[in-house]
Amino acid sequence: MMSTNKEYLQIEREKEWRAQLRKKIANKDRTAKTRTQMPELDPFVRIRYQDREVNTGLSAQQAVAEASRCLDCVNPTCIEGCPVSINIPKFIKYIEQGEFLEAAKTLKETSALPAVCGRVCPQEKQCEATCFYTQKLKKDPVAIGHLERFAADYERESGSMSVPEVAAPNGIKVAAIGSGPASLSFAGDMIKLGYDVTVFEALHEIGGVLKYGIPEFRLPNKIVDVELDNLEQMGVKFVRNFIVGKTASFDDLKEEGFQAFFVASGAGLPRFMNIPGENYNGILSSNEYLTRVNLMNAASDEFDTPIIKGKSVAVIGGGNTAMDSVRTAKRLGAERAMIVYRRSRHEMPARVEEVHHAEEEGIEFLNLTNPVEYFADQKGKVNRMRVQRMELGEPDASGRRSPVVIEGSEYDIPVDLVVVAVGVSPNPLIPSEVKDLKVTRWGTIVVNEETMQCSIPELFAGGDIVRGGATVILAMGDGRKAAANMDEYLKSK
Amino acid sequence: MRLNLRVTLKKSLAVKKDKFYRCILFVLGYFWRSNYKTKRMNQIVEKVLFSEKVAKFVVDAPRIARSRKPGHFVILRVDEKGERIPLTIADADSVKGTITLVVQKMGVSSAKLFELNAGDQILDLVGPLGKATHIHKPGTILACGGGVGVAPMLPIVEAFKKAGNRVISIIAARNKDLIILEDDIRKWSDEVIVMTDDGSYGTKGLVTAGAEMVIQRETVNECIAIGPAVMMKFTSLLTKKYNIPTQASLNAIMVDGTGMCGACRVSVGGRTMFTCIDGPEFDAHQIDFDELIMRLGGYSDEEKMASERYV
Numbered sequence: 001m002m003s004t005n006k007e008y009l010q011i012e013r014e015k016e017w018r019a020q021l022r023k024k025i026a027n028k029d030r031t032a033k034t035r036t037q038m039p040e041l042d043p044f045v046r047i048r049y050q051d052r053e054v055n056t057g058l059s060a061q062q063a064v065a066e067a068s069r070c071l072d073c074v075n076p077t078c079i080e081g082c083p084v085s086i087n088i089p090k091f092i093k094y095i096e097q098g099e100f101l102e103a104a105k106t107l108k109e110t111s112a113l114p115a116v117c118g119r120v121c122p123q124e125k126q127c128e129a130t131c132f133y134t135q136k137l138k139k140d141p142v143a144i145g146h147l148e149r150f151a152a153d154y155e156r157e158s159g160s161m162s163v164p165e166v167a168a169p170n171g172i173k174v175a176a177i178g179s180g181p182a183s184l185s186f187a188g189d190m191i192k193l194g195y196d197v198t199v200f201e202a203l204h205e206i207g208g209v210l211k212y213g214i215p216e217f218r219l220p221n222k223i224v225d226v227e228l229d230n231l232e233q234m235g236v237k238f239v240r241n242f243i244v245g246k247t248a249s250f251d252d253l254k255e256e257g258f259q260a261f262f263v264a265s266g267a268g269l270p271r272f273m274n275i276p277g278e279n280y281n282g283i284l285s286s287n288e289y290l291t292r293v294n295l296m297n298a299a300s301d302e303f304d305t306p307i308i309k310g311k312s313v314a315v316i317g318g319g320n321t322a323m324d325s326v327r328t329a330k331r332l333g334a335e336r337a338m339i340v341y342r343r344s345r346h347e348m349p350a351r352v353e354e355v356h357h358a359e360e361e362g363i364e365f366l367n368l369t370n371p372v373e374y375f376a377d378q379k380g381k382v383n384r385m386r387v388q389r390m391e392l393g394e395p396d397a398s399g400r401r402s403p404v405v406i407e408g409s410e411y412d413i414p415v416d417l418v419v420v421a422v423g424v425s426p427n428p429l430i431p432s433e434v435k436d437l438k439v440t441r442w443g444t445i446v447v448n449e450e451t452m453q454c455s456i457p458e459l460f461a462g463g464d465i466v467r468g469g470a471t472v473i474l475a476m477g478d479g480r481k482a483a484a485n486m487d488e489y490l491k492s493k
Numbered sequence: 494m495r496l497n498l499r500v501t502l503k504k505s506l507a508v509k510k511d512k513f514y515r516c517i518l519f520v521l522g523y524f525w526r527s528n529y530k531t532k533r534m535n536q537i538v539e540k541v542l543f544s545e546k547v548a549k550f551v552v553d554a555p556r557i558a559r560s561r562k563p564g565h566f567v568i569l570r571v572d573e574k575g576e577r578i579p580l581t582i583a584d585a586d587s588v589k590g591t592i593t594l595v596v597q598k599m600g601v602s603s604a605k606l607f608e609l610n611a612g613d614q615i616l617d618l619v620g621p622l623g624k625a626t627h628i629h630k631p632g633t634i635l636a637c638g639g640g641v642g643v644a645p646m647l648p649i650v651e652a653f654k655k656a657g658n659r660v661i662s663i664i665a666a667r668n669k670d671l672i673i674l675e676d677d678i679r680k681w682s683d684e685v686i687v688m689t690d691d692g693s694y695g696t697k698g699l700v701t702a703g704a705e706m707v708i709q710r711e712t713v714n715e716c717i718a719i720g721p722a723v724m725m726k727f728t729s730l731l732t733k734k735y736n737i738p739t740q741a742s743l744n745a746i747m748v749d750g751t752g753m754c755g756a757c758r759v760s761v762g763g764r765t766m767f768t769c770i771d772g773p774e775f776d777a778h779q780i781d782f783d784e785l786i787m788r789l790g791g792y793s794d795e796e797k798m799a800s801e802r803y804v
Contacts (some may be wrong), residue, residue, distance in 0.1 A: 202619060202749070202751050203619075203749060203751075204570055204577075204616075204617040204619070212749075212753075240617070241617050241618060241619035242556075242619070243619065243620075243622070243751065246560065246620070246621055246622065247556050247557065247560060247619070247620065247621070248556055248560060249560070268749075268751065268752055268753035269752045269753070269755075269767075270753070270754065270755045272755070272758075272765060274765065278765075279758055279760060279765065279784055279788065280787075281787065281788060281790070281791035281792075282791075284754075284755065284756065285754060285755040287753050287754045287755065288748055288754035288755055288756050291748050291749060291753065291754055292748060296576065296577070296748065297574070302574055303574045303575075303576075304574055304575050304576040304601050304602050304605070304799060305576045305577075305748075306576075306792040306795035306796055306799060307795065308792070308795065379787070379790065380784075380787035380788070380790070380791075427751065427752055427753070428752065428770060429751060429752065429770065
């Protein structure tokens with residue numbers, strides 16, 4: 001791929017403007033600056049609004065200052081940390097130069113959703129973890145994520161969105177199944193290569209987890225819509241309310257001219273704990289809770305979908321979805337919003353920023369605690385949960401210290417809403433509709449990791465249907481990889 | 494000066510010509526498009542009122558009409574603010590490209606759908622969803638339908654009849670007005686027994702009374718029960734007594750209908766299943782009906798509030 005090509009990066013870096021810019025400020029002055037903090041909405045204000053973004057974004061001045069910390073390294077290790085290989089120094093240097101639109105264009109060379117990634121990527125585990133500041137200087141990394149968001153937001157608000165260049169149409173029809181981050185990233189790359197791309201979505205909205213899962217206060221829908229618009233302008237076709245394998249079979253679609261498919265149907269099957277009382281009313285999966293609020297607007301009286309607005313809400317789990325759920329409950333009026341997590345804070349899979357924000361908002365953390373049973377009133381509505389305390393034992397297969405039950409430590413907590421966010425399994429719809437498709441015993445689709453190709457050659461797959469449950473950006477990386485390899489495959493056919 | 498004028502004149506003529514052609518193109522385009530789109534997506538082709546509260550909708554949905562099998566359901570959303578509601582497909586015409594849905598006015602969402610008429614469009618319609626009915630030839634089939642449950646039972650009865658079974662259908666409702674699709678059911682049944690709670694039509698009594706009469710009279714190899722949860726519960730208890738394998742088609746609360754949310758979970762044989770992807774039909778003798786009935790009331794407080802607002 002062009003963007004990962006060292007030579008290409010080198011040529012870009014040697015350009016006159018970059019060389020000039022590097023000379024403008026001495027490296028020791030650059031490294032002396034401290035990292036710019038992301039401005040946030042006051043916790044007491046933000047917990048009253050489901051739809052107000054917590055992070056308010058850097059100002060132009062702040063962005064330029066932060067960009068000037070970047071040393072424009074000879075060997076930009078940050079790019080290695082990026083699953084979609086964004087040319088990070090190039091876009092940051094454009095920001096330092098004040099050419100914000102060019103910075104946005106750079107992002108769009110390899111990322112279909114820069115405004116989304118700038119908000120929800122775990123940069124602290126990716127590009128910022130491999131930043132020179134982190135690795136060699138042992139200092140706070142350049143705020144790559146904040147800068148990415150800044151550039152994307154600036155472009156959107158400027159009203160002059162650039163539409164990436166698209167190759168002449170080659171007339172070859174390909175389909176993406178599901179419209180989450182993996183598919184959108186795939187679609188963006190394939191349309192650039194000249195393919196005729198159709199994205200099929202089962203729900204009535206495009207965007208997958210970006211729409212039904214991630215709440216407005218973390219990722220506003222209108223931002224996703226702008227990125228979708230951009231893809232549509234490039235020529236990507238979106239079909240809603242269409243379940244490949246059900247509404248039409250793969251064979252039907254092949255007859256209609258589709259030559260290859262990218263399956264990115266996600267990990268849409270919520271897991272429960274199978275403990276007594278779990279099917280009482282008022283106990284639901286995080287998928288259901290978040291879908292009702294985010295996709296169906298259930299919290300608004302104008303919309304028909306109902307939602308239970310709990311006063312004492314327990315969210316089971318310690319991942320990003322658990323944080324999204326508990327913070328949503330707080331915003332919908334919970335007096336007590338709790339995280340019930342069986343390990344300690346150190347093992348929590350959620351992003352540090354999310355946990356921090358949750359704490360600021362008054363979320364209670366019942367760590368080293370695990371539910372064992374639920375109780376309900378006469379109508380079957382949950383009113384109490386029994387939990388037990390845990391302690392950490394030896395590390396398990398995941399390398400995290402495994403929780404061990406403390407005998408006799410049970411106690412009860414009054415609750416009127418429980419949200420179970422203990423993970424998801426792959427959605428079985430596609431695997432069950434395609435004979436001979438190889439799947440693992442967990443139900444994920446088996447792919448060649450190099451090419452993302454399935455056991456059926458014209459099928460490629462990526463995102464959570466392959467990974468089981470990962471992040472937006474890893475899914476996007478899969479989408480890019482699948483696009484490049486599907487292109488190879490179709491050319492060689 | 495004169496020359497200039499002529500140039501301007503020529504130019505303006507050219508512009509007019511251009512406008513004229515564009516106008517023609519626009520008009521042609523309009524007709525082409527309107528012709529192409531005479532049938533809009535998910536358009537209601539026909540609406541038949543069965544009673545004050547029950548209506549049949551024939552909806553244009555060629556893809557679903559072609560792919561659906563007996564037992565499948567769809568999810569629809571009436572408008573931008575609407576809920577996603579599951580409805581089992583009552584019939585389909587793959588040639589005309591239509592599916593038939595039967596709707597009972599209950600809460601806000603079904604009331605909104607009920608207000609639509611022929612020519613109106615349903616905003617979102619997706620399907621077919623769920624697992625199709627296992628159609629085979631066990632011999633004699635007893636099909637018990639209660640209320641609007643008779644609608645999803647129709648294609649199943651048809652399929653079993655076509656597979657060569659003897660089909661006895663019982664259609665039951667509170668009163669005569671609520672008995673639906675009697676003629677259609679008759680077409681695919683060897684015998685039809687009508688039961689009403691108040692005796693206003695057919696035999697007075699519950700569906701179970703009719704079913705027990707048949708079971709005591711002749712050998713029944715398999716039973717199907719579709720209707721209100723309570724009706725299915727008691728039908729299931731009855732057939733369990735006589736050891737007759739029974740399938741019940743459940744109408745659980747759903748959001749997405751594709752396995753994503755788990756709102757539709759139901760205990761079957763002690764295991765939690767999802768009605769949308771593992772069902773909607775299950776072995777009735779294994780279903781925890783009491784839990785199902787409890788779960789159907791999961792949002793009753795919220796729904797009551799919504800109904801009050803709607804009125």
